[in-house]
Each structure stands twice: as C-alpha cells, then as structure tokens.
Amino acid sequence: MADSCSEKSVFVGEPGERKDVPCTPPDESTTVTTNEGKIKKKPFMWKFRSSKGFIVSVVAMSVFTDNFLYGLAVPVFPFAIEVRAGVAHEDVQKWVSILLGAFGAGLLVSAPIFGWIADRTTGRRMPFVAGLVLLAAATILLCLGNSIALLLVGRVLQGVSAAVVWTVGLAFLVDSVPKEEIGESMGIVAVALSLGILVGPVLGGVVYAKGGYYSVFAMAFVLIGFDIILRLLVIEGQTARNLHMTEANSSAVSATPEPAQEHGHVAAVDVLTPPQPSTRYARFVKRLPPVITLLQHPRLVCALWGTFMQAMLSASFETTIPLFVRNTFGWNSTGAGLIFLPIILPIFGAPLVGKMSDRYGARPCITTGFILAIPFLILLRIVDHKSTNEVVIFCVLLTFVGISLALIVAPVMGEVANAVSDLEEKRPGRFGKGGAIAQAYALSNVAFAVGALGGPLIAGFINTKEGWKTLTLVLAMICAATVIPTYIYTGGRLQKKDIKFWKQQRVTGEDQA
Incomplete structure (x- = not known):
C-alpha cells in the first residue's frame, strides 16, 4: 500500500521510486511536515480556519471594513476639516474633494506594487495582515490629525490599504476556493462591498451627530480589531493543503502529468508536446x-x-x-x-x-x-x-x-x-x-x-x-x-x-x- 501523501506526491521512474513534492508521513493526528521538512504541531481548529466558508468570510469582512471606513469619514470631513484643521468655510468643498481623491490616488499607485509583492512572496497571509496595519495607521492619523497634511497622508494610506484588500485579499480567496465556485464567492464579497458603502456613511453621520468626532473613530478601531483577529486566524490554502492527509492511489498519480518532465522520464504526453521555440523573440517575450x-x-x-x-x-x-x-x-x-x-x-x-x-x-x-x-x-x-x-x-x-x-x-x-x-x-x-x-x-x-x-x-x-x-x-x-x-x-x-x-x-x- 502506498504511503499517505499530499495530493502533489507522485510516483515516477522505477517501481517504488517516488518524488516527494511535498509528502507528509502517515502519522498523524497531531503533527504535520511543512514544506521545509520540519515537523510541526497542527494549528488549533485548522480545518475550520482553512475552510472555504471561513476564508470567504474573512475576505468579505476585509472588504466590508475597507469600504465601511472609507464611507465613515465622508459625512464627517466637511465639519472636521473646518473645526479641526482650520479650513475656511469657502474652501471646505475643495478640500473634501481633494481628500476623497487622495484615497483613489493611493489605491491607483500602490495596487500594482502590492500585486507584484503578493505574487513573489511565499504566502499571502502576512501581506494581507500588513494591509490592516496600514489601515489602522491611517485611521489613527485621521482621528488625531489637526492639519490638512496629516489628513491627506491618512487618506492616502487608506487607499494603500484598500489596494492590499483588493489585490492580496481577492488573490487569497481565489487560491482557496474551487474554480467552479469563484463566481459565487465573489458575489458574497460584492454584498460585503455594498454593505460597507451603504452602512458606513449612515453610521458615520449619526454617531458624529450624537457622540462627536472621537466616537466615530472609536467605532472604527473596534471594527479594525475584530478584522485583524480574523486575518490572524485564517489559514491560507497552500498551508491547508499541506495539512490535509490523503492516500495516494494510482488514479491520483495518473492525474498529475507534470512531474514526468521534471525527472527526465519521457511520458507519452511528452511525445505529443511540441518543443518550445528558442528564437530571440520567444526569449524576449519570456523576459x-x-x-x-x-x-x-x-x-x-x-x-x-x-x-x-x-x-x-x-x-x-x-x-x-x-x-x-x-x-x-x-x-x-x-x-x-x-x-x-x-x-x-x-x-x-x-x-x-x-x-x-x-x-x-x-x-x-x-x-x-x-x-x-x-x-x-x-x-x-x-x-x-x-x-x-x-x-x-x-x-x-x-x-x-x-x-x-x-x-x-x-x-x-x-x-x-x-x-x-x-x-x-x-x-x-x-x-x-x-x-x-x-x-x-x-x-x-x-x-x-x-x-x-x-x-x-x-x-x-x-x-x-x-x-x-x-x-x-x-x-x-x-x-x-x-x-x-x-x-x-x-x-x-x-x-x-x-x-x-x-x-x-x-x-x-x-x-x-
């Protein structure tokens, strides 16, 4: 009987020869072998924390938080910048527009950067958490800022945080959800988006009128705290796949053709695959x-x-x-x-x-x-x-x-x-x-x-x-x-x-x- 391995384990070459990419020992109710070959204890409630439903909920929550905090400040800015930043009444509309535009500028510039970083790092969880740290910093600046300069920096940081949510967050979701369920999962994210847009300005205006400026941001910090707990708890798809124990069988082996090329054993599928052109143009395109x-x-x-x-x-x-x-x-x-x-x-x-x-x-x-x-x-x-x-x-x-x-x-x-x-x-x-x-x-x-x-x-x-x-x-x-x-x-x-x-x-x- 074959060893119990992850879904990527493949048998190649002579009978009994196996490539471990990666393979976990068949032990194993409490430990697991990481990609680096280390034996570690399985995380608490790892199945739930890596489940599709929990991951979709965490990403949806991050989208809600981002849009809620974006909208939360919209009804507050016209009053806050006049009282706290000392902006003249006739200039309020101009600076409100600039502050709203600063968010878009931060999003526009930083999205490609975070997209590149997320695809180059070994996991998406830490960039995802880092985005929330940026959001917390932005919220602190908006809360304590008493000048236009500080408010502008806070608003730009909000845009940068949004870039993390909409690049790393959605990539995180796609990594963890079956391809045939991506549309439904994105629909849930879209609902969270609409809720944030709908609820944020309403609560911002009501809380500001009843409790004042700092009450608005107290509500924001509570939401950020809850969101950061969820992002720290979630286990991303690749880690979860390494934790899952499955028995390798011949049907699973035959469904994974790519390792035959990696080991130099020419499989039937390799004969049918045309060689890649080695022209200068092809090399240029590859770069x-x-x-x-x-x-x-x-x-x-x-x-x-x-x-x-x-x-x-x-x-x-x-x-x-x-x-x-x-x-x-x-x-x-x-x-x-x-x-x-x-x-x-x-x-x-x-x-x-x-x-x-x-x-x-x-x-x-x-x-x-x-x-x-x-x-x-x-x-x-x-x-x-x-x-x-x-x-x-x-x-x-x-x-x-x-x-x-x-x-x-x-x-x-x-x-x-x-x-x-x-x-x-x-x-x-x-x-x-x-x-x-x-x-x-x-x-x-x-x-x-x-x-x-x-x-x-x-x-x-x-x-x-x-x-x-x-x-x-x-x-x-x-x-x-x-x-x-x-x-x-x-x-x-x-x-x-x-x-x-x-x-x-x-x-x-x-x-x-």
Missing part, C-alpha cells in the same frame, strides 16, 4: 514583466474594461444624481442619499448571480447586464418634473440599472481569475512559481480606480455642458459599445464552432417542438 503578458490577453482586458465600466457608471451616478434630485424634486441631502437604495439593494443578489456565472459562464451574465442597462439608462431622460409618479418611475428605472450592475459585478470579479488561469494553461510556467493572480487583481484595481476617478469628471462635464438627458444617452451608448467585445471575449474568445453549436441546438429544439 517581459507578467503585467505586460496579462495585458496582451484579450479575455483579461475585457474583464478589466468591465470593471472600469461598472466603476464609471456607479461614480457617474454618485456625482450627478444628488444634484438631479435636488433640482428636479427639491430634495435635501437625506433624499439624495436614500435615492441610491434602488441601485444598491439589487447587489444583494450577487451571490446568486455568481452561482449562475459558475454554472453557465460569465458571458451570458455580463452581456445581459450591459444590454439590460441600455434602455433604462435612456429612459431616465423622461423624468423631468416633480410629481409622485415621476419619483416612482425614477426609482423603478434606477432599480433596473441596479439589477444590470448586479449582473456584472460578481462575474467580472471572477472572470479576472479565470482569465489568468486560462493564460497559465496556455503558457505554463510563464508567471513563475507564485503565478500572477494578485497582479491581475492589481490591474483590476487600477481599472476600478480609473473608472471611479474618471466617471465623476466625465459625467460632471457632460451634465454641466449638455444636461442630464445627454448624460444618460452617452452612458447608454458606452454600454452598447461594450456589449460586442464582452460577448466575444468573456469566457474565452468566441469561436465559430460555438455559434455553429448554438444554431444546431436551436434547430434541434425546433424539430422536437
């Missing part, structure tokens, strides 16, 4: 940074464009809707805040959308989302005066826009990971031992940040120069232009055989009818 290779992959570029689009649409509405409802309906800030509920609430169906994406692919979900958005964006132009019917129509239209965004968010997040997996299958070893998942999510962060920064500028300019009706038409046209590349490249380039298969299925269905 390119992983990010360049990623950006050459149309499937990933399409996913990045989808990320940019959903960020741009959301940010455009955040910039223009409050002004629109004030001018059209005469609403105050409370109404301007509540009107976003029809857009945000549909995102709570993201786990279901993610599950559909896992089962049927991301293409139908994302394509349907952009197609659905087109007519309802155009129809927003019909709301042009104050009445109960107009308010109802406006809310219904925004609800359908929210549904369209919900169809996009989770599948796009999962598509980033699937695109990298597809590229690694086509070019094995191109990204080295650490892969390129974190760097791909760093690019996704950059796309999101560009959309979040560019959306308000574009929407604000069009709304000011041409009006609300032109703005909604332009947004609809951009969505329409996005449909074609999304349909072609999402899930892998659409092939003629796919269209032929679809036609055959339709003909078969008509014949049966």
Whole structure:
C-alpha cells in the first residue's frame, strides 16, 4: 500500500521510486511536515480556519471594513476639516474633494506594487495582515490629525490599504476556493462591498451627530480589531493543503502529468508536446514583466474594461444624481442619499448571480447586464418634473440599472481569475512559481480606480455642458459599445464552432417542438 501523501506526491521512474513534492508521513493526528521538512504541531481548529466558508468570510469582512471606513469619514470631513484643521468655510468643498481623491490616488499607485509583492512572496497571509496595519495607521492619523497634511497622508494610506484588500485579499480567496465556485464567492464579497458603502456613511453621520468626532473613530478601531483577529486566524490554502492527509492511489498519480518532465522520464504526453521555440523573440517575450503578458490577453482586458465600466457608471451616478434630485424634486441631502437604495439593494443578489456565472459562464451574465442597462439608462431622460409618479418611475428605472450592475459585478470579479488561469494553461510556467493572480487583481484595481476617478469628471462635464438627458444617452451608448467585445471575449474568445453549436441546438429544439 502506498504511503499517505499530499495530493502533489507522485510516483515516477522505477517501481517504488517516488518524488516527494511535498509528502507528509502517515502519522498523524497531531503533527504535520511543512514544506521545509520540519515537523510541526497542527494549528488549533485548522480545518475550520482553512475552510472555504471561513476564508470567504474573512475576505468579505476585509472588504466590508475597507469600504465601511472609507464611507465613515465622508459625512464627517466637511465639519472636521473646518473645526479641526482650520479650513475656511469657502474652501471646505475643495478640500473634501481633494481628500476623497487622495484615497483613489493611493489605491491607483500602490495596487500594482502590492500585486507584484503578493505574487513573489511565499504566502499571502502576512501581506494581507500588513494591509490592516496600514489601515489602522491611517485611521489613527485621521482621528488625531489637526492639519490638512496629516489628513491627506491618512487618506492616502487608506487607499494603500484598500489596494492590499483588493489585490492580496481577492488573490487569497481565489487560491482557496474551487474554480467552479469563484463566481459565487465573489458575489458574497460584492454584498460585503455594498454593505460597507451603504452602512458606513449612515453610521458615520449619526454617531458624529450624537457622540462627536472621537466616537466615530472609536467605532472604527473596534471594527479594525475584530478584522485583524480574523486575518490572524485564517489559514491560507497552500498551508491547508499541506495539512490535509490523503492516500495516494494510482488514479491520483495518473492525474498529475507534470512531474514526468521534471525527472527526465519521457511520458507519452511528452511525445505529443511540441518543443518550445528558442528564437530571440520567444526569449524576449519570456523576459517581459507578467503585467505586460496579462495585458496582451484579450479575455483579461475585457474583464478589466468591465470593471472600469461598472466603476464609471456607479461614480457617474454618485456625482450627478444628488444634484438631479435636488433640482428636479427639491430634495435635501437625506433624499439624495436614500435615492441610491434602488441601485444598491439589487447587489444583494450577487451571490446568486455568481452561482449562475459558475454554472453557465460569465458571458451570458455580463452581456445581459450591459444590454439590460441600455434602455433604462435612456429612459431616465423622461423624468423631468416633480410629481409622485415621476419619483416612482425614477426609482423603478434606477432599480433596473441596479439589477444590470448586479449582473456584472460578481462575474467580472471572477472572470479576472479565470482569465489568468486560462493564460497559465496556455503558457505554463510563464508567471513563475507564485503565478500572477494578485497582479491581475492589481490591474483590476487600477481599472476600478480609473473608472471611479474618471466617471465623476466625465459625467460632471457632460451634465454641466449638455444636461442630464445627454448624460444618460452617452452612458447608454458606452454600454452598447461594450456589449460586442464582452460577448466575444468573456469566457474565452468566441469561436465559430460555438455559434455553429448554438444554431444546431436551436434547430434541434425546433424539430422536437
């Protein structure tokens, strides 16, 4: 009977010869052999701490914390910078905008850096924890800061921390979740994102009004403390796989073809594999940074464009809707805040959308989302005066826009990971031992940040120069232009055989009818 080894243990060469990559001795209720060959005691409750559900919960919590703390300060800044930093009343709006932009700048610059670091380190847990340390430092600066300079540094550090969450955190999740469940897991993360965006500003405003400035940050530190405990408890996927005891059998051995090449034993599969070209161009391509290779992959570029689009649409509405409802309906800030509920609430169906994406692919979900958005964006132009019917129509239209965004968010997040997996299958070893998942999510962060920064500028300019009706038409046209590349490249380039298969299925269905 074969020794009990990890799933990567492989038998090669002469009978009885085995390559240990890695293999744990068959002992073993309380100890385990690490990758370095050391015998260590198994961590307490390691199965639960490395379970898919716990890992998804920890990543979702980190996303919630990040967005909650981002939104927590939004209603506080206008008052705090005037009272604490001594900013003149007429300059408050300018500095509030700069502080909000500083977050995006920190995110934009640091995301590629942390993506590269995460793919080069042996594990993702410590960078993940380090991100929360940065968030704690940022929160301390925002809490104690009594000058614009300190507040700016704190806000930039918040953006850097967000970069860690959205690169290392999502890569951490992808490493630990089966490929066929990535969409559903990303849906849960999307719900956490929406909760943070929804709850943060509300609690920030209420607590500031009732308890004052320091009460707001006391709440923030409690949340950070809880989050850091979770991040320290979690056990990442690779460590968990080394802890799991499985018996090697012939079927498992035959399912792992790659070690035959490593030992120089020519297997049948090696004969069928064409030799790699050793041209100067091939060597040049191999030396390119992983990010360049990623950006050459149309499937990933399409996913990045989808990320940019959903960020741009959301940010455009955040910039223009409050002004629109004030001018059209005469609403105050409370109404301007509540009107976003029809857009945000549909995102709570993201786990279901993610599950559909896992089962049927991301293409139908994302394509349907952009197609659905087109007519309802155009129809927003019909709301042009104050009445109960107009308010109802406006809310219904925004609800359908929210549904369209919900169809996009989770599948796009999962598509980033699937695109990298597809590229690694086509070019094995191109990204080295650490892969390129974190760097791909760093690019996704950059796309999101560009959309979040560019959306308000574009929407604000069009709304000011041409009006609300032109703005909604332009947004609809951009969505329409996005449909074609999304349909072609999402899930892998659409092939003629796919269209032929679809036609055959339709003909078969008509014949049966």
